[in-house]
Amino acid sequence: MANPRLSAGTATGWAGRTMVSVVVAVFVLFFAVPIVWLLLATTKSARELLVGHPFQPGGIADLAANWRELLEFQDGAVTGWIGNSALYALGALAITLVVSIPAGYALAMTEFRFRRSLLVLTLVVMLMPNTALVLPIFLELNVVGLIGSPLSVILPMSFFPFGVYLTYIYFSTSLPRDLLAAARIDGCTELEVFTRIALPLATPVVALVGFFSFVQSWNNFFLPFVMLPSSDGYPVQVGLTALLASTPAFNPSSAGTQSVQLPTLALATVVSVLPVLIVFLFAQRFLVAGMTAGGTKE
Numbered sequence: 001m002a003n004p005r006l007s008a009g010t011a012t013g014w015a016g017r018t019m020v021s022v023v024v025a026v027f028v029l030f031f032a033v034p035i036v037w038l039l040l041a042t043t044k045s046a047r048e049l050l051v052g053h054p055f056q057p058g059g060i061a062d063l064a065a066n067w068r069e070l071l072e073f074q075d076g077a078v079t080g081w082i083g084n085s086a087l088y089a090l091g092a093l094a095i096t097l098v099v100s101i102p103a104g105y106a107l108a109m110t111e112f113r114f115r116r117s118l119l120v121l122t123l124v125v126m127l128m129p130n131t132a133l134v135l136p137i138f139l140e141l142n143v144v145g146l147i148g149s150p151l152s153v154i155l156p157m158s159f160f161p162f163g164v165y166l167t168y169i170y171f172s173t174s175l176p177r178d179l180l181a182a183a184r185i186d187g188c189t190e191l192e193v194f195t196r197i198a199l200p201l202a203t204p205v206v207a208l209v210g211f212f213s214f215v216q217s218w219n220n221f222f223l224p225f226v227m228l229p230s231s232d233g234y235p236v237q238v239g240l241t242a243l244l245a246s247t248p249a250f251n252p253s254s255a256g257t258q259s260v261q262l263p264t265l266a267l268a269t270v271v272s273v274l275p276v277l278i279v280f281l282f283a284q285r286f287l288v289a290g291m292t293a294g295g296t297k298e
Contacts, residue, residue, distance in 0.1 A: 036055065037054055037055065038266050038269060038270060039270065040054075040055060040056070040057055040058065041262065041263055041266035042058075042063055042066060042263055042266050042267040042270055043057055043058030043059060043060070043062055043063045043066075043263075044058035044059075044062055044263050045058070045062045045065070045261075045263065046261040046262055046263060048062070049262050049263055050262075058263075062263065063267075066261075066263045066264045066266075066267045067267065069260065069261070069264045070260075070264050070267055070268055070271070073243065073246070073258070073260060073264075074231075074242070074258065077231065077239065077242070078236070078239065078243075078268065078271075080232065081234050081235060081236040081238075081239035082236050082271070082272075082275075084150075084233055084234060084235045084236070085218055085235035085236045085237070085275075086275070087150060087154075088150065088153045088154055088157065088217055088220075088224070088235055089157075089214050089217040089218045090214075091150070091154040091158070092153075092154050092157035092158040092160075092213060092217040093158075093210055093213050093214050093217065094158075095154070095155075095158035096158045096160045096163055096209065096210070096213040097163075097206065097209065097210055097213075099158065099160075099164075100160055100163035100164045100167055100209055100213075101163075101167050101199070101202065101206060101209070102194065103164045103167070103168075104163070104164050104165070104166070104167025104168040104169075104170070104171055105167065105171050105194055105198055105202075107119055107122075107164070107168045108167075108168045108169075108170075108171035108172040108175075109171060109175075109177075109180070109198075119165075119168070122161045122164050122165055122168075123161075123165060125161045126161040126162050126165055130220075130222070130223070131222055133156075134222060134223055134226055137156045137223075138226055138227065141155075141156075141227070147227060147229070148227070148228060148229055148230065148233065150233070152227040152228070153220075153223060153224050153227050153228065153235075156223055156227075157213075157216070157217045157220060157223065158213075160209070160212075160213050160216070162212065163209040163212065163213060166205060166208065166209055166212075167202070167205055167206075167209060170202060170205040171198065171202070174201075175198060175201060175202070179197060180193050180197060180198065183196070183197050207283055210283075211279065211280070211283055214276070214279060215276055215279075218235075218237070218275060218276055219237060219276070220235070220237065221237045221238060224237070224238050225238050225241075236268075236271075236272045237272060240265075240268060240269065240272060243260050243264075243265055243268050244265065246258055246259055246260045247259070247260045247261070247262060247265050248261075249262055
């Protein structure tokens, strides 16, 4: 005779797994369907996008036509925007790594006055929304005459307190202090201990900080929009607003020689996220290691 408690437990387990599967499926569809539609939209003409089946693929000829239209928009402005995004993101990334990694190491490994206060301040600034800092940053940069220059975007985006805190956590929990002490006994200076011992062991967290910094800088919209008065200096995320304003479906008054059709706008959106996707695919091994770093204490 079947055990009623075992049967009830089995039924409860099946019900729980079914409920979890349904919830996961709903979330997958919620995020996957718009992405699939966006990718397919780049292969269609404007008419096919409006009257055809939403998930019916288009053709290579339409994709090529959309690509040509995108490149010809405002005499190749899109390629300039992508170059600007690369300049701002890579410039901010370089400064972020040069500043954040040593700062996190110093907070974790050295004792100095106001160390705890500085760490608390880092946490507070990290929790503040970036938009709240745009106005005071604008006023500061305006005083020194940097508004409109690449530095007006690169310098604020290189201020990355999350990277400092992430590095602090890693060095505090995952770096053997005995190893550093042995290096000092062998005659290494503090700079040599950091560059020859600590930094090579911190490769995963350096990659993680670099990835987050690059993604934040590449996707930043509000700061470049405020700091750059000319469209020639726009990054691609801000440039998308110019494309949107030139799309008759969203702005009927834009119909004319410089108008952009919906498939071209979809293609521009895909192109704007491709660099982040490529960086993620190449760095995912280091990112997984960096996200688990600091999870255990030696």
